[in-house]
Amino acid sequence: MVTITEITSDDGSNGGDPNKKQQEKENQNENATQQQFLYALIGFPPLEIPRWFILHRINNSLQLSFIVSLPPLTPGSAVVTIGHDMYIFGGGLSPNPPLVNVSVVDCRFHTRRRLPNMRRGRYHAAAGVIDGKIYVIGGCIKQGGDWIEVFDVNTQRWVYEPVHGHGVPNYPNFVTSFDGVFGESVVLEDKIYILDRMCWLVYEPRRRRWKSLGDESVLREFWNGSCCVIDDLLYTIDPLSVLGYPIVVFDPKGKDWRTVKGVQRYELINYGNCQYKVANLGGKLVILCRYESLYGWDYDFMDRDIWCIVIALEKRDDGEILGHVESKSSVLSCFMLAMIEHSRTVTV
Template sequence: MASSGDDSPPETTTSTQLIPSLPDDVALNCLARVPRHHHPNLSLVSKTFRSLPKSPLLYTTRSLLSATETILYVAIRIPPSTGARWFTLLHRASTNSNLLVPIPSCPSPSLVGSAYVAVGSEIYVIGGSIKDVPSSNVWCLDCKLHTWRRVGNMRVGREFAAAGVIDGWIYVIGGCVVDNWARAINWAERFDLKAQRWEAVASPGVEVREKWMHASAVMGGRVYAMADRNGVVYEPKGKEWGVPEKRLDLGWRGRACVIEDVLYCYDYLGKIRGYDPKERVWREVRGVESLPKFLCGATMANRGGRLAVLWEGKAGSGGCRKMEIWGAEIEVERRGEGEIWGKIQWSGAVFTVPNESAIVNCLAATV
């Protein structure tokens, strides 16, 4: 006997609203204020929320509400791979701790000696060598969606180049051999972030052209590129090249960062110091004596005005020996007559990796 319409099960309707009791624009306004470290849990609330952390609209709203955050991203070389794997620093509210969690790595994982710059919510991986051959490839990480895309190639292949961002341009210096005219005119070049294209930058004389750069920074509208024996400084506004102060070169070790036009790094004694380019003097950062001495394997980044430091430490013994990645975040300020003081906000182990691993770089992106 055929059933009547009254016997049919009622139709179920699925609400596509973010929060059923609120209009979507109001709900989005609320959800955009949720801190980034809660997004993994947010995606578990419902099917509607599942794709929300990957929504460009969410990040547009966060920007309009000034609810963006500065998030740390870290590249680590983990054997047997010669390339870098990528992680982001996540705050775990339940234990009030911080840990590195993996994200998709660069599609060209074998790059060695790349240059890195962060521009807003994006991180650019520039050049690097593949099987000892310098590459002109450039990759860009979208830190909002954790996706990678190819960017137009540089004019020449580079490894261990210096890079910095000024007024919508990425400047890349060195990292290539200047053994012929074609390479010499491209020893330095710049990338137009808006037009997404490269162009040459008139470079200085051969006497200051070095192939490999061990550090770089942007201070006072200038790009500083420190080479193995000396360095150069370029001011895009006046298109002028110069030589950095000798005092700056002598005190610079490891991956440095700039906060309010002061360069921070660690010195040959493993202490954190800050360099003021106006006063041309290095000063030790006081108040952080509980941190270890950074003789090697440390890198720094400006995380929203605070000094983020990552370093390598050992864990375990014998055949089970591992390496721990440790981190700290320091609030820095100037006091008195040029003194620099730091207040440690947190410090602790954030990841454990196989021995012989190495921190490649860390950068901060705004999402």
């Protein structure tokens, strides 16, 4: 059970002509200033599969509100955003096989429509957008020539692009998890960086080439969980604060890590004991986390709320990055342990 605020859709489900209402909103949006919103896919396993929530202000405080009009998703989907659209690929719920389903959510109206299926079902695939194409990678056993599938956003069709590699055709010449289940992926400098359970991978679509980041790679030092890109830099969290601060930043040009100074470990949630997702919201770093605070070692008194931390960033001329916590608050009261599947930003 979860305490939520509901957001209903104006797509006609509450009465009236949905086409007319959507056209009215389109006309209004043409004259409105675009804004960014944060969407979170949150489930409560094993009883409730993930549903979409939106982060917004209610009475001057941030809250996650449940979006009634969007159906639940099976866990393990891959999600990318382009403008006001969220593209959703695959997913799966054991013992059933992974899904081939693809859909797109229009975040202006909170409506969803189906798109052409993938060739293969995928669970925890990597995905990234480059040059108007969505690259969906892995999430399934490496066999055949369709381990990577490419969706053209303009034509709304799947296209075939061969991949250059050595050894096994169309595959990287290094070992990855046999089932292709990936942890995180991010687009940086027009390359898709993938966090695998066994290694770190980079795919460059323009050259259609793979690269494996070896043990000597600097990127491997701190990238082990959720991350996001702000101003072409990769932001993530180091729970141990090895460099002195909990938020660390990777510069792909300098191939080095630096810290966000000014944000202390005590200002954040204890990340050694929680699950979190980070996102870029208008140039600010937003952290959604499930805070697990156990009082007296009694499970019944565990604090299970989802918290939101908003951090403003400032980059100085010398490359130093400063940050300060703008807000830190509980945004969703939960009576079961939540699982944050995704945290994505859209422009509406």
